[in-house]
Every structure is written in structure tokens, then in C-alpha cells.
Amino acid sequence: MRTLTTKGAATRQRIVEGAAETIRERGVMDTTLDDVRARTRTSKSQLFHYFPGGKEELLLAVARFEADRVLADQQPHLGELTSWAAWRAWRDRVVERYREQGRQCPLNVVMSQVGHSTPGAQAVVTELMLRWEAEIAAGVRHMQAAGEIDPGIDPGQAAAALLAGIQGGVLLHLSTGRLTHLEAALDMGIRHLRDSAPRVSPPYGAGA
Amino acid sequence: MRTLTTKGAATRQRIVEGAAETIRERGVMDTTLDDVRARTRTSKSQLFHYFPGGKEELLLAVARFEADRVLADQQPHLGELTSWAAWRAWRDRVVERYREQGRQCPLNVVMSQVGHSTPGAQAVVTELMLRWEAEIAAGVRHMQAAGEIDPGIDPGQAAAALLAGIQGGVLLHLSTGRLTHLEAALDMGIRHLRDSAPRVSPPYGAGA
């Protein structure tokens, strides 16, 4: 059943991207298959041809599409957190990404509809978060190896906290329209890591 | 405005709570007015009698209801962040609250549907966040006055970062089912404040 010709694959892709765009503009709630059909200049039968599971399956595909973009947009910075300058560049990139995106997080939107019910959609987000966190943790470890971060810090925990701050910052950006929370969370998180560094000597009173 | 008898007010309240429960169980998407009607043993006409604006107005009332609970559940700790022990108690209370609640955040669920479209619902969340952040900031200021936090730290920014961490932690709890992110964010945030103290204090979490 998964025999797609190149033409078919292109159509499928067009549907996913068109659906993603429509959802970004109007939200999942107000996005009907007919909207997608109109935008992508396809027919009902094509939608169900490529997504036999109907709307749910399409939404899942959109979620994957958006999830991939999230990490891709942070590269190459996220993959090379090997200096404080790199951390700074990454931090700026994240903020910039969400500034550009405006008050919307397509993935969050999709998830809020499908996420709770279907395990499939939940897996998409969970996997994204895991990869994201792993990359941050790798950066922390790298800086520890370079002596720039206190080796006593648990990289996993630090990455978890940082990721939480980012997620919350984005969430607050959606509600308030301001990026201050995202920036504050990132800055505080990174600063915490920096301050932990054994600068002169162990931070017993003299440090910072 | 409409005049409500005591009986009417009770019915209205019953509808809001019933709707909130239903939404918590099934999500907004799968909650119909008929579901609410059945659970609250009311009739269609009552729903529209008390919420002339229809589903949207009801959802907004539910959002307010849930928003109030969020802060209420953190009291009295949140209002009295006057010692590290109090901060610790608050932190534990927040984690506990979301542990009890399980993998769901009714407010987030409601918001994701209504939040983007209607300014009313957005105002509910924004106001909640503002109050929340203000209380945290007050706690930071109090600790600064007590010499327990570096006076150079901007209370607003610290509160913003902490709040972002909480929100993200909760969000990740929804996806992953784990509370580690929430805990990590809270612990890191508080630890950062504590480490900033101009004088040596007992380690965070060390009791006493």
C-alpha cells in the first residue's frame, strides 16, 4: 500500500505543508479538510488516499513536519555548544526563531488537539523533547570537559531545567506576546551554568 | 445584567464545574454541550440561559474557574515566600499539585482551543500569569531585603525565569508524564537565587 510514485510523494508533501500553513493561520479547530483541499488544490479522495486514517493521520504528519523544523531551525548552533559564544549564538537563535514565528507555536497547537488522546502524537513530541534535551546535555558535558562548568552539575538535570524554561518561555510568548520570559529563562539558565564554573578557585566566598 | 436567584447561581456553578470535569476527562475537543448537559442533569435551555454566548462563554467561565484554582492551590505558600524553608514548601506544593493532577492541565487544554482566537480567554491566562509572577517577584524582593538574595538581581526577571520554568515543566509533564523537568527547573531556579546570596547560607534543601 505504501507504493508512492514521485508524483504521489510530491502531492503528499504538498498536502502536509498546506495543512501546516492553514493550521498556523487559523488553528486546528478552524481548519477543515476542505480548507486543506482548497489550499493544496487537491480533492477529498486524495486526502484520504494519502492519509487513510483521515484527519487524525494528517494531523500527525503535520506534527512530525513541525517537530522536525523546531530542531532544524536551531542548527547548527544547538549541535555545537562548545563555547560560551556558541551558547550565546544558540540562545539568540532560539529567541529569534520565536520572534519570527510570532504568537504561535504550530506544534503546540497541533498537540493540544491530538496530543492528549493519541499515543502516536504524544510520541512525536516526546521524541522531539528527548532529542532536544540530549543535545543541550551534550553541550553541558562538553563545557564541563573544558572546565567551564562545575563538574558537579548533572548535565541531564541542567538540560531538563533549561528545556523547561524554553518551553515555558515559548508558552508565555503565546499568551502574552512578549519574549521576556523566554529570554529570562535562557539567560538565567546559562548564567547559572557559567557561574558554576571553577573560575579562580572553588567558589567559597571569593567567587563571582 | 441578569439577576440570578440562589438556585440559579447554584445551577450555574454546577454547570461550570461539570463542564470542567468533563473537559478534564475527555478534552475540549470531545466535550459537547450534550455531555455537559447529561453530567450536570440540566437541559439545553439552561446552558444557554446561563451562558447566552454559548459554548464559548461557557469555556471562558471554565477557564476562569481553573485559573483561580491554580493560584489557590499554591496558597498559602506562594504568598509567603519569606524564608528558604517557605520557598522549599512552595516548590514541593507546586510539584505535588501537578503530581496529583496527573497528565493534564485543564487550563492549558481550554486555552489551546479558545486562547488564540478570543481576546477574552487570553486575558484570563495573561492575568493569571501576571499575578503568579508578581507573587514570586514579591518573594524575591522579600528575600533580598532579608539579605538572602543578591540585591543586584532583578526580581521581575528572576520571577519571569522561574515562572517560565514552571510552565515548561508542566508542559513537559503533559507530554512525557514525568515531573523531572518541573523539579529541575524549580530547583535550578531557586538554587540560582540562593547561590547569589551575598553571605553564606545553608544549602538549599538541606533542611533546618
Place this chain on the structure above:
DNA sequence: GGCAGAATGGACCGGCAAGTCCAGACGACG
């Protein structure tokens, strides 16, 4: 007790959107 207005019951409507179906065009491959 009677009347204004609130509270309730439930039948009914209208529209919309997901999903179905079949007829037919296109394209690959021998």
C-alpha cells in the same frame, strides 16, 4: 393568592464537516 420573572424541559432545526464511492485520467513497465 396572584403575578412577574426566573428556571427548566426537551423537541426541533440547520449547517457543517468527516468520510465514502465510483468514474475516469495518468503514468510506469513490459
Place this chain on the structure above:
DNA sequence: CGTCGTCTGGACTTGCCGGTCCATTCTGCC
């Protein structure tokens, strides 16, 4: 050049769900 499976078009069905309406019952008040 034929034939088979993929791809496409679009009309049609179906069921649901928000919302309306009116008839009836209750409640508070004088």
C-alpha cells in the same frame, strides 16, 4: 500499445452538535 495500479475529481451520504424556541414549572414578593 495494452493493462494495471496509482492518482485525481467531485458528488453524495451521514451523523453530529451548537443553537433556537416555546411550553411549563418554580420562586420570590406584595
